[in-house]
Amino acid sequence: MKRRAGSMVIACAALLASASSASIARADDAPVAAASTIAVICAAGDRFGLRLVAELESLGFRAVVLDPSAEPASRASLEASARQAGAIAAIRAVPSERGVEVWIADRVTGKTVLRDLANDRGTPDLDDALALRVVELLRASLLEIALPTPSRGEVPATPEIVEKMSVSLPIVAERPPPPPTWRLSLAPGLLLSPGGFGASASLALGLDWTPGDHVGVFALAAIPLTGAHIERAQGSADLTILLAGGGMRFLPVSPKSAWIPSIDLGLAAVSLRSAGTANPGFGASSPSAVTAAPFARLGLAFAPTARLRLRADVLAGLAAPGIAVEFAQHAVATWGAPLVLSTVGVDFGWL
Numbered sequence: 001m002k003r004r005a006g007s008m009v010i011a012c013a014a015l016l017a018s019a020s021s022a023s024i025a026r027a028d029d030a031p032v033a034a035a036s037t038i039a040v041i042c043a044a045g046d047r048f049g050l051r052l053v054a055e056l057e058s059l060g061f062r063a064v065v066l067d068p069s070a071e072p073a074s075r076a077s078l079e080a081s082a083r084q085a086g087a088i089a090a091i092r093a094v095p096s097e098r099g100v101e102v103w104i105a106d107r108v109t110g111k112t113v114l115r116d117l118a119n120d121r122g123t124p125d126l127d128d129a130l131a132l133r134v135v136e137l138l139r140a141s142l143l144e145i146a147l148p149t150p151s152r153g154e155v156p157a158t159p160e161i162v163e164k165m166s167v168s169l170p171i172v173a174e175r176p177p178p179p180p181t182w183r184l185s186l187a188p189g190l191l192l193s194p195g196g197f198g199a200s201a202s203l204a205l206g207l208d209w210t211p212g213d214h215v216g217v218f219a220l221a222a223i224p225l226t227g228a229h230i231e232r233a234q235g236s237a238d239l240t241i242l243l244a245g246g247g248m249r250f251l252p253v254s255p256k257s258a259w260i261p262s263i264d265l266g267l268a269a270v271s272l273r274s275a276g277t278a279n280p281g282f283g284a285s286s287p288s289a290v291t292a293a294p295f296a297r298l299g300l301a302f303a304p305t306a307r308l309r310l311r312a313d314v315l316a317g318l319a320a321p322g323i324a325v326e327f328a329q330h331a332v333a334t335w336g337a338p339l340v341l342s343t344v345g346v347d348f349g350w351l
Contacts, residue, residue: 036160037062038138039085041078041092048093048100051131059135060160068092075112078105088155091134102134109144110153113137179255179306180349183208187313187345188225196325196333197228197239204343213254218264219246222341227275234327235278239335242271245295260309264297270336272323293317293339307349315341
């Protein structure tokens with residue numbers, strides 16, 4: 001019994017030793033995968049291959065040289081060579097009619113790059129130039145790992161590769177919304193006309209629509225707050241002026257700018273109503289009239305926000321015909337040739 005137990009112990013030890021040896025043998029046979037290994041497939045002593053190895057190592061990659069097989073370059077043969085070397089990519093260059101045909105099998109992104117590089121005999125060091133172009137092709141392929149979408153290759157990108165290929169993506173600012181096309185303005189101002197009457201206070205209301213960047217249409221109304229006054233020996237008169245019209249608006253700059261000048265051309269209807277007070281010995285009446293007045297208006301707006309603007313405008317027009325005021329059948333004043341409306345206010349945008 002003791003002899004049988006001793007034999008069993010020896011057999012178990014032998015089995016363990018053989019299993020360990022087999023495991024060590026399999027480990028020795030498997031290629032050791034390097035974090036940033038690139039397989040260069042070229043003949044021993046090939047000048048272009050050695051220059052390519054030097055370029056790769058200068059970038060921090062580990063390059064291994066493999067002897068080319070007899071079969072033509074293909075995606076399958078390159079991927080097999082890369083797996084054999086535990087590399088993330090394999091590169092092979094073969095002569096072509098134009099110069100050199102370069103194959104790059106990228107196992108990280110799952111792509112195979114094929115380029116036919118022209119052989120420029122005028123280049124002082126042709127091998128150096130070709131090696132640089134091949135390395136740039138490899139970097140361009142690996143840059144795909146910097147994209148938000150995951151790579152589709154058979155091996156994951158190692159931390160070293162991610163660090164080498166890290167790209168600072170530009171920060172895309174959120175696009176501001178377009179400026180409103182409809183605007184409503186509210187602006188008090190002074191309406192005057194040289195000819196004898198004083199200035200009157202008005203409240204200008206405006207509505208404009210600018211579907212594009214430079215041309216729009218507008219409507220305008222100037223509501224009287226006070227009347228224009230004149231006083232003579234025969235008596236006095238107050239003239240109340242209501243102005244309403246519209247036209248085209250032109251913007252020399254984009255409505256997205258902070259400072260926005262504008263040029264308006266339009267036509268207004270002017271309603272005038274007078275109220276006279278006669279001194280003793282004279283009679284008084286309250287006539288009214290309506291006339292047309294073409295006008296031009298210059299404006300300047302400051303936009304602290306897209307929806308709010310502070311603006312100032314000066315309108316100049318010409319009533320046709322002008323209005324004459326008579327005391328005792330004698331003309332004592334005229335109005336409307338020309339007329340000027342200056343305002344300062346705000347406008348609000350929507351839509």
